[in-house]
Amino acid sequence: MGDGGLSGWDEFFLSRKDFLRYSVAGTVAVWAGTAAPGGLGVSEAEARDLFAVRRVNPALFPQSVASGDPRPDGIVLWTRIASRATGTQRVAYEVARDARFRSKVLRGVAQTGRGRDYTVKVQLRRRELEPFTTYYYRFIFNGNASRTGRFKTLPAAGADIERLRFGYLSCQDYTNGYYTALAYLAEEDLDFVVHLGDYIYETTAAEEFQGGGPPERAIPRLPSGNPQAETLADYRFLYRKYKTDTNLQRVHERFATITIWDDHEFANDCHQVWDTDREATKEDQTRPGTPNYAPLRRENANRAWAEFVPAGVPYDASKGPLEEIRIYRTFKFGNLLELVMTDERLYRDEHPCGPNTPDKYVTPGCGAEATGDQSMLGETQKRWFLDRIKGSTSRWKLWGNETMVMEFKQAGAALPEELGIERDAKVYVNLDQWDGFQREREEILREIKSAGVEDFVIITGDIHSYLAGYAKLDYNDQLPLAADGENIAGVCFVCGSITSSNLVELATRGQGNRLFGVNSGAFSAGITANNPHIQFFSSESHGYNLMDVTPERIVCTMKEVSTIRQPRATLRTLKVFEVASGTNTITDVTPAAPPRVFSPQELGEAQEVGS
CATH class of the missing domain: 2.60.40.380 (Purple acid phosphatase-like, N-terminal)
Structure with missing residues (x-):
């Protein structure tokens, strides 16, 4: 094998015969x-x-x-x-x-x-x-x-488990701040951790969503000299850099992780081998007139992920970028829980209204987002996913999902005037998520609902915000939630980002050094007013979610840190929600306590949590 290349690398040892020592x-x-x-x-x-x-x-x-x-x-x-x-x-x-x-x-x-x-x-x-x-x-x-x-290790198949507890997180842009939340996550009492993607960011100084982070977190240069990862050396460099963070290391040392990718492990808002933001290198431009076609770059991203992520997935570089790796997989925790993890990048179709930022973000749409037959999962993965969910014998069926399923709209009056949105308009915030794939979303949720699946829960990251709400078959149905049970397939809980810029930071041109209790005003109010299925929304801090699972209920606890701009932070509980088995109903069970606003002096006395 010479210097230890990848040939045969994913096989390792697989024998289970009892007589083998x-x-x-x-x-x-x-x-x-x-x-x-x-x-x-x-x-x-x-x-x-x-x-x-x-x-x-x-x-x-x-x-x-x-x-x-x-x-x-x-x-x-x-x-x-x-x-x-x-x-x-x-x-x-x-x-x-x-x-x-x-x-x-x-x-x-x-x-x-x-x-x-x-x-x-x-x-x-x-x-x-x-x-x-x-x-x-x-x-x-x-x-x-x-x-x-x-x-x-996981419980045995069919075992009766009384309780599981895990944490989940996403979106840890190294350049945007310190991993203060991870210092606290490492100290939680958990069985495992789920990472929902954006483990690395392929860019180091993208003006659209990066900037203003601590100087100590800057990544000044990639091996290729490009501002975004292109080569295998670039992607490897980023994983090496991110994994030097001591708080991230501590999480990995204490807990097994179940990890999927999102877009930034390859390219922002990517689909299959396409980078929608930037032109591919000359070596990658093998199709005339398609400057965003980047199969070599996709292969580099796949290989680096396979090398640096502790995931037991097959990898065969001889098969090409779309077939060399398969990251969708499932985990059964006795009779209590089945966690089904999907890949929403490698098989998805192009964006329905175009690849440019105005086509995807804060847009009224083009009609194709609702009527087109574009797929996010691809037919093979979709059938596999539905078979797993419908056939699961576990009490709780959890979907580990990169992009938010719930409809997500905003009123023009809640947005900055310089965006040019009419004040009485109602626009999609993000068509890169499931709002851009509405027919497939309805197909999936309707099939799950028709099969009589109960206790279906969706956990998500990506959008750098905390949300709790309902996965509905038809979001045009505006019946009160209490009377809309036949239209609800499950519940959704979205975690905030570890460091990546949240929506309030982006919408207000802020850079994140926010204290607890900041009132984000019209922006947050507009989200809940225009999305009645969303029971809670907050996008002004950073942190992670915890999930406690018993046969009787699940409890989702959202935790946030006071700052990511300094290596010191204070942790608090943002919200606690409960769903009783068989109810499909979210109940706010947050302990009654007035929100506390921390002063800069108090932050200076907060716990030291490393860098």
Whole structure:
């Protein structure tokens, strides 16, 4: 394999036969017990050397460690070593029941090299891993151990689970602020974390949505010299940079993540291999008259994601950008919950009214958004998704979805006059989301409703705002919600961004250093007035959502931080909503407490949460 290229990389080891004490495929070997078995090309003496820990040295693992895609008997482990060696490097790893590694469960050796940017990604499916159990892991390289990570496996199929708790987040523009919210997320008591996309941003200084962040967070130059990622080196550079943030590292060290991408892992508002904002490089312009056609760039983005994200998904670079990777997948948590994650970029059709900003944002539309047959999921994924939701035997069916399903309109009177919107007009805020794919949205929700699916919940990021509301079959139906049960397929909870500019910041030309209690005035009032299905809207802060799941109810807690402009922040609960099983009804159960406005002096005394 030379320097550890990607050939065979996604296979790792997959054997489950009980009589096997070890498995080996591609570039990974794994075994139970302490002695290396014969036939692996790892001698007893080499094994002793590979697993000898002389010191804990995080500097040799500059992006720390991560785990993802938990299964009842499996997990994906990830790290990256600091090396410039041209040959193959061997990295050992251990999984144990305790943080001191006194009770080891599995040990293994992986190979890496320059061809995969020295990343190590190990996919474990082993009978030694027990369901719904917490384990600890570490990597060892040349006698140096990484920091210790932790993960929890999924419950066994059919198990009766009384409670799950997870956090979900999205949109973490490194340049726009400090990850103060992630410092708090890392301290939550959770079973796992869901990341709904925009893990990186392909641009470093896009005037449309970036700017005004702390100087220490600036990314001045990409390897290609371009202002946005184009090459594999560019995308790798961005993942390396983002993953040096200590608060992000802490989240990965403490929890397994289930991750999908959105657009910025490739290009803003992308669809398939098309970048709607910028022209492709000369090497990519293989179709005359189509300057935004960028298959090589899409391939680079896919590969970097596959290298740096701990997701157990197949990747085969020989198949081309639309078929080389498939990230939509499902996770079952016993009988309590099934989480279905979809991909809303790689198979979607073009925007219905055009690719330019005025065609997609703050627009009355062109008619095609409502009547066109454009698809966001693509036919194959759509049928798979509907089959999973309709066939699920779990109490709660959750859709991990990148872009907001609910209709989202605003009145012209609530928008800045310089946008030129008539004051009495009612416009779509964003046709890049499901408002631009209305026929498919209705088809999906109507089929779910007709199948009698209950306890259907949609979790979303993307729009950098907190929302709670209803997924309706027909948003033209303006019946009061209490009388509109037959038109409601499920409930929606949207998380705010970690740092990316929220709507109030963008609409008011602000840059985010806002305190709790800021009244965003006409903008927020216009959202709730023009969207009666939206029960709550806030777009003036940053943070994450928590979800508590029991057989009787789900509870969504929205949390926000006081600032992202400084490495110090205070956390508070913004809202708490409850949905009882079988009701499709959102109830506000936020503890009664007056909103508190923090002064700059108080912020200066807030908790130090790193950078």
